[in-house]
Amino acid sequence: MAITSSVAQTPIARKISTNAVIRTVLAQGPISRADIAKFTGLSKQTISDVVRDLETDGWLKPVGKTDGRPGRTAITYELNASAGLAISIDLGGTKIAAAIGDLLGNIIAETKVPTDARGGIHLVDQFQAVVNDLTEMAGVEMAKVRMVVLGTPGVLDPATGHIHVAPNIAGIEDIDLRQLLTDRLGIPAIIENDVNLAAEGERWKGHGVDVGNFAFIALGTGTGMGIIANGSLLRGGRGAAGEISYLPIGGDPFDPGGFHLGTFESAVGSVAMARRYVGFGGQEGASVADLFVAFEKGDHSAIAAVEETARLTALAIAAVGATLDPQLVIMGGSIGARPELVAAIRRYLPRCTPYPTRIEISRFGNRAALIGGMGIAVAHMHEELFGVDLGEA
Numbered sequence: 001m002a003i004t005s006s007v008a009q010t011p012i013a014r015k016i017s018t019n020a021v022i023r024t025v026l027a028q029g030p031i032s033r034a035d036i037a038k039f040t041g042l043s044k045q046t047i048s049d050v051v052r053d054l055e056t057d058g059w060l061k062p063v064g065k066t067d068g069r070p071g072r073t074a075i076t077y078e079l080n081a082s083a084g085l086a087i088s089i090d091l092g093g094t095k096i097a098a099a100i101g102d103l104l105g106n107i108i109a110e111t112k113v114p115t116d117a118r119g120g121i122h123l124v125d126q127f128q129a130v131v132n133d134l135t136e137m138a139g140v141e142m143a144k145v146r147m148v149v150l151g152t153p154g155v156l157d158p159a160t161g162h163i164h165v166a167p168n169i170a171g172i173e174d175i176d177l178r179q180l181l182t183d184r185l186g187i188p189a190i191i192e193n194d195v196n197l198a199a200e201g202e203r204w205k206g207h208g209v210d211v212g213n214f215a216f217i218a219l220g221t222g223t224g225m226g227i228i229a230n231g232s233l234l235r236g237g238r239g240a241a242g243e244i245s246y247l248p249i250g251g252d253p254f255d256p257g258g259f260h261l262g263t264f265e266s267a268v269g270s271v272a273m274a275r276r277y278v279g280f281g282g283q284e285g286a287s288v289a290d291l292f293v294a295f296e297k298g299d300h301s302a303i304a305a306v307e308e309t310a311r312l313t314a315l316a317i318a319a320v321g322a323t324l325d326p327q328l329v330i331m332g333g334s335i336g337a338r339p340e341l342v343a344a345i346r347r348y349l350p351r352c353t354p355y356p357t358r359i360e361i362s363r364f365g366n367r368a369a370l371i372g373g374m375g376i377a378v379a380h381m382h383e384e385l386f387g388v389d390l391g392e393a
Contacts, residue, residue, distance in 0.1 A: 089127060108140075244264055
C-alpha cells in the first residue's frame with residue numbers, strides 16, 4: 001500500500017508550510033497555532049489552514065489548552081502518533097525479533113520467534129506471520145502499517161537490496177527479498193544490514209547521539225560492524241564496510257576453510273566460543289549460555305574462554321582504531337554486550353594499542369538493530385508524509 005495523504009496533492013508552497021508545521025510540533029509540542037506561527041514565521045492564516053487540514057486528515061490532534069497566560073486560552077496540538085505505524089524486523093541466524101511502532105518511534109508490541117532453518121522463501125512466509133501477530137497484539141489494522149524495515153546479516157547491495165555472503169541464513173542469497181517482502185505485505189520494504197541498523201539505533205537514541213564517529217561491533221552467532229563516519233553511515237565501495245568477520249585475526253587467514261565464515265568470526269563467534277570452553281576442560285556439549293553461567297561460578301575453563309575471546313576482540317578493535325579512528329566503540333549482540341567480556345576487552349585493549357578507544361555496551365542489548373530499524377522507518381514515514389523534495393521547487 002502506497003503512502004498517501006491529502007498533503008501529497010497540495011502545491012509545493014503548502015508542502016513547505018506543512019513540513020514547517022510538523023517539524024515545529026515535533027520539536028515544541030504540545031503547541032498552539034499562535035506559537036506555531038511565531039516559531040515558523042508563517043502567517044496565522046496559513047498556520048490555521050495547515051493545522052486544520054492536518055487535524056482533518058488525522059495527523060495532528062488537540063490535546064489541551066494553553067494556561068497561565070493573559071488573554072484567551074488556545075487549543076494545543078501534537079502529532080497523532082498512532083496515525084501511521086511501521087514494522088521493524090531483525091533477522092538472526094537463530095531467531096527473528098520484530099516490533100511495531102508509531103510515528104514517534106514508540107514501540108507498541110514486540111515478538112520473537114525461532115528462525116525457520118529452511119531459509120529462503122520460507123523466511124518471507126515467516127515474516128508475514130510475524131507481521132500478522134504484531135498487528136493483532138497491537139490491536140491495529142494492517143492498513144495503518146505504512147512501512148517495514150528488515151535487518152539481515154550479510155553484505156547488502158544498497159542499490160538493489162540483494163544480500164550476498166550471509167552464511168548463517170540459508171537460501172537468502174538466492175531470492176529477491178526486498179521485492180518478495182514488498183509484494184507479500186503490500187507496503188514499502190527497506191532491507192539493511194543488521195549491524196548497520198544497530199549503529200543507526202545507537203545514533204538515534206543511544207550512546208552515539210552526540211558522537212560523529214563511532215563503530216558498533218556485534219558479537220553473537222556471527223560478527224559484524226556498523227560504522228558512523230562524520231555523522232553518516234559508511235558503506236564502502238561494495239556495501240561491505242564493517243565486515244570484520246574477515247579480519248585476519250584468530251586463525252590462519254590463508255586457510256580457505258575460513259573464507260566461508262571469516263577468520264575472525266571463526267575464532268570469536270558463539271560456536272567458536274563454546275568450542276573453546278570445551279577445549280579448555282568445560283562441560284562437553286555446553287552452549288555459550290552454559291559458559292557464562294559457569295563463568296559466574298568461577299569456573300576456570302569458562303574464564304579462560306572469555307579471556308581469549310576478549311583478547312582477540314581487543315586486537316580487532318585496535319585494528320579498527322588504527323584505520324577509522326572512532327571516538328567510541330559500542331559493543332552489542334548476545335555475546336558482545338556481556339559485561340564480563342567487555343570488562344576483559346577493556347583490560348586487553350591498552351596492551352595492544354597506545355590509543356585505546358573508549359568502549360561502551362549498547363544501551364539496547366540485543367534490541368539495537370530493532371531500534372535502529374524503527375528509527376529508519378520513522379524517518380522515512382516523516383519524509384514521505386510531510387517532507388519536501390526541494391528538487392520540485
